[in-house]
Amino acid sequence: MRWKLTIEYDGAPFKGWQRQKHAVSVQEIIEQAIFTRFAETVTLHVAGRTDSGVHALQQIAHFDIARTFRPNELLSALNSALYPHPIVILQADKVSENFHARFSAIERRYVYRILNRIAPPAIEANKILHVKYPLDIAAMNDAAICLCGTHDFSAFRAKNCQAKSPIKTIYACGFTTPKESLFPDIHEFYIHANSFLYHQVRNIIGTLIEIGRGKRAVADMQAILESKKRVNAGATAPPDGLYLTKIIYPDGS
Amino acid sequence: MRWKLTIEYDGAPFKGWQRQKHAVSVQEIIEQAIFTRFAETVTLHVAGRTDSGVHALQQIAHFDIARTFRPNELLSALNSALYPHPIVILQADKVSENFHARFSAIERRYVYRILNRIAPPAIEANKILHVKYPLDIAAMNDAAICLCGTHDFSAFRAKNCQAKSPIKTIYACGFTTPKESLFPDIHEFYIHANSFLYHQVRNIIGTLIEIGRGKRAVADMQAILESKKRVNAGATAPPDGLYLTKIIYPDGS
Numbered sequence: 001m002r003w004k005l006t007i008e009y010d011g012a013p014f015k016g017w018q019r020q021k022h023a024v025s026v027q028e029i030i031e032q033a034i035f036t037r038f039a040e041t042v043t044l045h046v047a048g049r050t051d052s053g054v055h056a057l058q059q060i061a062h063f064d065i066a067r068t069f070r071p072n073e074l075l076s077a078l079n080s081a082l083y084p085h086p087i088v089i090l091q092a093d094k095v096s097e098n099f100h101a102r103f104s105a106i107e108r109r110y111v112y113r114i115l116n117r118i119a120p121p122a123i124e125a126n127k128i129l130h131v132k133y134p135l136d137i138a139a140m141n142d143a144a145i146c147l148c149g150t151h152d153f154s155a156f157r158a159k160n161c162q163a164k165s166p167i168k169t170i171y172a173c174g175f176t177t178p179k180e181s182l183f184p185d186i187h188e189f190y191i192h193a194n195s196f197l198y199h200q201v202r203n204i205i206g207t208l209i210e211i212g213r214g215k216r217a218v219a220d221m222q223a224i225l226e227s228k229k230r231v232n233a234g235a236t237a238p239p240d241g242l243y244l245t246k247i248i249y250p251d252g253s
Numbered sequence: 254m255r256w257k258l259t260i261e262y263d264g265a266p267f268k269g270w271q272r273q274k275h276a277v278s279v280q281e282i283i284e285q286a287i288f289t290r291f292a293e294t295v296t297l298h299v300a301g302r303t304d305s306g307v308h309a310l311q312q313i314a315h316f317d318i319a320r321t322f323r324p325n326e327l328l329s330a331l332n333s334a335l336y337p338h339p340i341v342i343l344q345a346d347k348v349s350e351n352f353h354a355r356f357s358a359i360e361r362r363y364v365y366r367i368l369n370r371i372a373p374p375a376i377e378a379n380k381i382l383h384v385k386y387p388l389d390i391a392a393m394n395d396a397a398i399c400l401c402g403t404h405d406f407s408a409f410r411a412k413n414c415q416a417k418s419p420i421k422t423i424y425a426c427g428f429t430t431p432k433e434s435l436f437p438d439i440h441e442f443y444i445h446a447n448s449f450l451y452h453q454v455r456n457i458i459g460t461l462i463e464i465g466r467g468k469r470a471v472a473d474m475q476a477i478l479e480s481k482k483r484v485n486a487g488a489t490a491p492p493d494g495l496y497l498t499k500i501i502y503p504d505g506s
Contacts, residue, residue, distance in 0.1 A: 008374075088372040088375040090370070091372075111435055117343070123339065179433060243435065
């Protein structure tokens with residue numbers, strides 16, 4: 001039986017999604033929870049291998065298991081085994097053997113959250129990037145437009161990126177400022193693509209923040225992209241503000 | 254010199270605002286920070302004495318201090334002294350001796366946040382009330398209408414409440430569901446009043462949740478209010494979802 005899990009997690013305490021020898025990963029905690037409850041060793045295959053400290057609102061992973069479950073048995077058993085780790089299973093669906101969390105996915109969506117005020121966050125520490133300098137969000141939004149479409153994103157690619165090609169397609173990106181939000185001074189940068197290079201979103205954000213602070217011009221973004229040189233782009237923004245929000249599959253799920 | 258502080262805090266690690274002998278309070282931490290930086294012992298007077306575990310987005314407090322400050326000196330000195338406690342000073346304003354954080358305040362606003370889905374929160378643990386049973390938010394909203402206006406709120410008053418009178422005036426209350434929010438399945442109950450009785454908001458929420466689950470009828474809310482008997486209302490909801498959002502003063506600040 002193949003199962004698809006929809007997963008929410010706070011990335012702060014973990015060294016990213018992927019299992020590692022000397023650090024605790026989200027993958028390891030969930031695989032352990034499955035073993036604890038059902039005494040089967042499984043391997044999770046994930047849609048978006050989030051980096052250390054990056055959060056997920058709807059991460060998708062699949063695994064195969066011999067055992068059968070009553071409705072909701074898997075969901076509630078896993079959530080009680082995962083507690084008190086900040087990882088929860090939002091949904092567990094039986095899927096066909098043709099479904100693959102990573103290879104079936106056609107689109108990944110991320111949001112990067114920025115708190116733009118003098119005081120640091122008390123309530124959302126580790127959940128948002130704090131920028132104390134005034135940001136020109138309209139300029140950052142204008143600068144981001146040139147990223148849409150299919151481009152060689154070498155300028156925003158981390159050195160140790162393992163992707164075969166630096167060419168990715170951005171379907172949409174830009175800033176929104178949540179309306180009627182309880183928490184003011186928050187700006188969200190959304191970016192949707194077929195897939196992403198290692199540190200791509202954080203390198204884009206690091207560059208946009210320099211534009212927002214007036215250290216670079218709006219037109220620089222296009223020039224940086226076209227240069228295809230990482231050295232021309234800004235610093236890598238911290239993981240705190242980054243959320244994997246949605247994975248899209250061909251059936252629209 | 255009298256100073257007015259606008260304060261944000263995560264209430265989870267504290268035994269409420271008020272200084273206590275055997276537990277750590279928000280008041281104690283801020284008074285200590287002032288002493289650490291400026292070697293003066295001050296007493297903070299607060300607008301809303303939040304209870305253990307209750308959060309604040311814009312709490313207001315004032316204190317008197319002999320020393321004078323350069324612009325922003327107080328703000329940055331306090332925030333660095335407060336770190337890593339989840340308490341930040343958003344603003345520090347010099348005010349006249351006529352200003353009193355508690356007695357000058359004419360309105361207090363709170364929001365109670367509810368996450369209504371099967372899975373518990375991974376990202377907002379301690380920051381929201383998780384209700385796994387389906388809630389009829391429209392029914393809860395209808396039930397809350399009767400609270401608006403001036404009433405005897407004895408039915409929602411905790412036993413050890415020290416207020417002289419159980420009569421309070423609710424200026425507005427109801428549910429909103431944030432639009433375009435990154436975090437789905439969240440409902441917010443806002444309530445504005447001249448002031449509140451001890452546990453009043455949490456007792457109202459506890460009762461509304463029973464109505465939302467269909468355990469009580471919408472019309473019961475009015476009957477409970479009129480009975481003036483605490484025993485007729487629902488259980489006290491946990492502090493996790495409660496936020497003091499705003500204090501209003503006569504000058505509109």
